[in-house]
Amino acid sequence: SWHDLYADLFPRASWLAAMREAHACAAAAAVLPFAAGVTAFPRAWEAPLLARSADPRRAAAIRREAAGSAARPVVYVGLGGSFPDAGRVAAALFAGGAPLPEAAFIAGRGLGGALPGALAIPPDDPEGQDYLAAADVAVVKAGYGTVAEAVRARVPVVVLHRPGLAEDRAIAAEVERLGIGVAVPVIGGRVAGDLAGAVAAALDRRPAFARLPERYATDGAGAIAGWIVAHLRRPGRVAGRTV
Numbered sequence: 001s002w003h004d005l006y007a008d009l010f011p012r013a014s015w016l017a018a019m020r021e022a023h024a025c026a027a028a029a030a031v032l033p034f035a036a037g038v039t040a041f042p043r044a045w046e047a048p049l050l051a052r053s054a055d056p057r058r059a060a061a062i063r064r065e066a067a068g069s070a071a072r073p074v075v076y077v078g079l080g081g082s083f084p085d086a087g088r089v090a091a092a093l094f095a096g097g098a099p100l101p102e103a104a105f106i107a108g109r110g111l112g113g114a115l116p117g118a119l120a121i122p123p124d125d126p127e128g129q130d131y132l133a134a135a136d137v138a139v140v141k142a143g144y145g146t147v148a149e150a151v152r153a154r155v156p157v158v159v160l161h162r163p164g165l166a167e168d169r170a171i172a173a174e175v176e177r178l179g180i181g182v183a184v185p186v187i188g189g190r191v192a193g194d195l196a197g198a199v200a201a202a203l204d205r206r207p208a209f210a211r212l213p214e215r216y217a218t219d220g221a222g223a224i225a226g227w228i229v230a231h232l233r234r235p236g237r238v239a240g241r242t243v
Helices: 002-009 016-023 056-067 086-094 128-133 144-153 166-178 195-211 221-232
Strands: 029-031 044-046 074-078 104-107 137-141 157-161 181-187
Touching: 002 016, 002 166, 029 221, 056 074, 056 104, 056 128, 074 128, 128 144, 137 144, 137 195, 144 157, 144 166, 157 166, 157 195, 166 181, 181 195
Parallel strands: 029 044, 074 104, 074 137, 137 157, 157 181
Antiparallel strands: none
């Protein structure tokens, strides 16, 4: 929740009490996997994974376009438009002597220029999950949406995380706990550690998806929708009235 994220950054802030009071007005919270904290809500339910599903046929076609006729690994790199160290990421993955010199690459939005020769997602294509699902491993910044889509597609991840942010720490720690990827820190806007080595290690993590807890292995859209509808049908108090 916003309260927990800000409390981690500004533990003595005077306005945290007002934020906590606002959160406490909710009847309950549906907590998605990888959450960093929800201490301000009166009740919390551990919801299943919620993520967009890829089109398998389209993902296969994208993979063929990225890899060509060669049998080589495909690496998806999705860092968002504001990631500060895209150039270093590209250098670490493309530099001579890297563990994956023969890999093919798919570049997320805003990265086409930093990853020469990579298959870039067209700006007008909203189905980025199809490109992620075409890969053998995904290098992504710590964020629920992309990591959840990778889990849904059963693509191992290298998570670039900022240790100073609770959300990033939670996502990175859970990825490693589940065994579905490798966490690499970003300190002072710079990637720290052997990124190419992490990609090579993540390629071996695919078997872990067969052992995921049910919460991570199912599509949570229907369960979450049902939970919301059930809450809407319950009597409650709004502005002094029973509704």
